[in-house]
Amino acid sequence: MDIFENIPNPKHRIASGWFPLSSSQQMVWVDQVLNPDSPAYNFGVVTELIEQIDIEALIEALNDVAHKHEALRTSFHIEDGIPFQEFADSIDVDPRTIDFSKESDPEDEARKYLRRKINEPFDLSGNRFWDAHFIKIDREKHYFFLRFHHLISDGFGMSLIVESLSKSYNKIVQGDSYLATYGVKSITEETFESYSEFLKEDRAYLTSTQFDRDREFWCERFADIPPSELPNSVLSASGHSFSNSLEWELDRATYDKCAALASSQGCSMLHLLLALIALYFTSIQALDEIVIGVPFHNRTNARQRRTLGMFAAVMPLKIRVERTRSFTALLKRVSSDTQCCYPHQRFPVAEINRSLNLGGIGRRQLFDVGFNFDTAVNKIPFAGTLCRFQRIMPNFSLNTLDIYLREHSLAANVSVLFNYSADIFERQDIAVLRKRLAILLDAILEDEDCPVGQLPLMDADERRLVVEEWNASAAAYPEGMCLHELFEAQVATDPSAVALVFASAELSYGALNGRANRLAHHLRTLGVGPDVLVGLCVERGFEMVVGLLAVLKAGGAY
Template identity: 25%
Template structure:
């Protein structure tokens, strides 16, 4: 393909092409050490889950809210004449093509097994909201229901949808899959196939019983079997050794200041804040990345690690980041849970300059990506960190860089399909999750947070701190990262001046116990001290103080004698 023809492609198409080329090269280079993924022979009706599926299944056992944190929703606006039967037929065909959409999970000896149905249809419910006075309110209601309704991993199905009719030529399609059978790449595969199949059935007259798409070379269960066989020898040991060396002794918990104490059991409730960098700052960060040989992903990761380090008071932070993990051509066209998570240990010690930090992060990311094959679940097992129900192991911060499309609508004849903006999150897999992408020349995204720990106002300040840090990094790459000012002028004045404006006029020449006694005379019934729902008035506290004073005098204590006190803080 020529350069000019690539320039005419959309960003999404270019990124997909480059990703496929990279996967093909990796597959070719690794061919000598990787056995081919072959279709499994017939026989059993249940198959081992992948390592990633095994982890999500265990998380789902913690309750519906934990499982709902791993829903993958995507919503589309459909404008134009819609053939609803062709849409249903296209979705049904996708279920037939991909075994993972016909899979449920049942435990065998405490481990989840994939049970794959021979046949199945896509569960698409239909609602007619046209003519209703509050159609938009009803739309928001169904979006909330669809996003939050739990899946039954044992009974299935683990993919569902709702088609909402708003008018003659206006519909909204809500699709929700559980992460255990899908990931971000999978949603792209689903939309590509849905577009092709709908076009074939609705516009080209292809019978709905046929499949005009190329046959899939393997299924997800084939990959799961191959993964368990391949990651059982030298490759596994080599990569496990890398992660053991990298993460041994790393901080197990990020010590960010929180608005509330951490619950004993992680609650998974969450919210999110939108984030947008203006075009000037976005371009300055691109220039900074070009200068230091980093990607935007690396530069933004460096900034967030620096912010987390300063807020937590830690020289090291561990941040999780996802990788597509589709390094084999065979798995590219599959819907399934392939994405892996890398735990990046980032070193902020020694007051590095912006340039030095970028170099450290770049090296760490490249090394981690070279050892991305071993599943995160195995890394946890190798390191054996102290397990806690209160937080995720190894890291509690997640950073994701999304390869954004141009947002162009897909045209299916006279029907236009376009993704709706993401809804605010209602769940949180981690303490904080920062997701960013480059859209229309601006870096945009959102900061998700656990509402059990943080208030929205606190997160709004964090967003402003991150912007200030990024501006400082882009403005001078020779300065120490920890010297970049985070506070705006107003907040700085509040912290340094307003909060320290504590000057008061007090009576001079009197001891504090005399002042207290005078206050007890003036307001004997006023509350002087409180603890755990109990309180003492000034009169009561003064009486207790006098009793203690008389007791000390009987022990021989006189004026100016020192008395050591050892007791819990209490009334």
């Protein structure tokens, strides 16, 4: 499906105050319509409030935030099969209050509630695409949970909302003294840009010469499409899949060493981590290239960085790995390739897929692995106290594997989260991935100039298991007998035993021997005997084994 085929042209009559969807929204809308029961486009933020909170003031602050941010007042309408959006002048926000304080384990009940709500899909026919939940744990502790649909916001916007909520709440409960919370004497009244202004800019881009130049760039970039980096990743046609997650706590000292290495090469941590991931997957799959999906906030100026809404997009980054070169060389190449792609990052990835006709070759998209690098703060002041907040994601994914690295300067360690398709991976698979990435990273930090093809992926114990124990398959057998003679001995022992299984069919030793004998006699009439080579060209099945046994029985070689 061409995601742009239903974007209205300038001549389409649009009701007053209605706006077309942005290119980012259009992709989300189409996919959500095709998968109405999927919560894959949900995301949320949970703020831990660790002292008594004025609920009325929090509700007032939330309404103030909704008044400032146009995207929080969005509703959608369908006209002639085409989606439009409208921004209400005002809305009343009334958070749902849930009290778990009387439960035997309030924290566990809260976790189950959050998990249930984040996996609850929004109704596209509704008029609200976010909601708020005030969860009481005890007298001193509460959670404030905000849930959004990606149609109205992205991850960058989530941080913007939390910051705005903090400032509004503190101003309400502290008056002018709230300024001390931020260490300043005054704060200019916050002004936020209208998302509708971005929609006009996005509309202009879709009909611009830059759009055409960007298409040309990506089509040239992927003139040769690399194979899937995860060949077993056969998801549903939609790509929506139930997912689980596993965390890797990267110690701060190791992370700082990585940052120092990246900086010494004039690169960023994003480049280093992309190089690490690319090196790992190309190594285990014996590939030369890999494509990784890299999300970015797609806000091109200061105005847009003050605007809440769905701006985010994904850039498919193709990385080539040369095994005779060092990791620092790979790192610089990733940096160079990323910089080359940045001027064209606005071009929608779904349009790249369409332009390359991926559906025609049985591919849903260019990449199976996504990588998200998040360096936003994770603590915010409420009533003078720094309160921790964290993102929460549904148990559904659009990629086979998404890797999230969250680096918060106030945290002791760095969190790396693997969100993986439960249809493709077992938890143990991801545990092995986590372990091998750690081994590879340590080896890189020990010798960054070592050719990447010589860097280890396994520790001594795993290498011993793979090289020695799994290969300890030697078994005694009569060395004076040929293969077909060993087979005939088994036929004599138990001719009714099952020798071959293919699909739902079985073949006994006796039946297999009879077929092989008949073909061997025929081959002899054709001149097959000692020192005669016979080529076998047959699909996998019973006939393949019948053929090779018959050639051996006739005295030839296959």
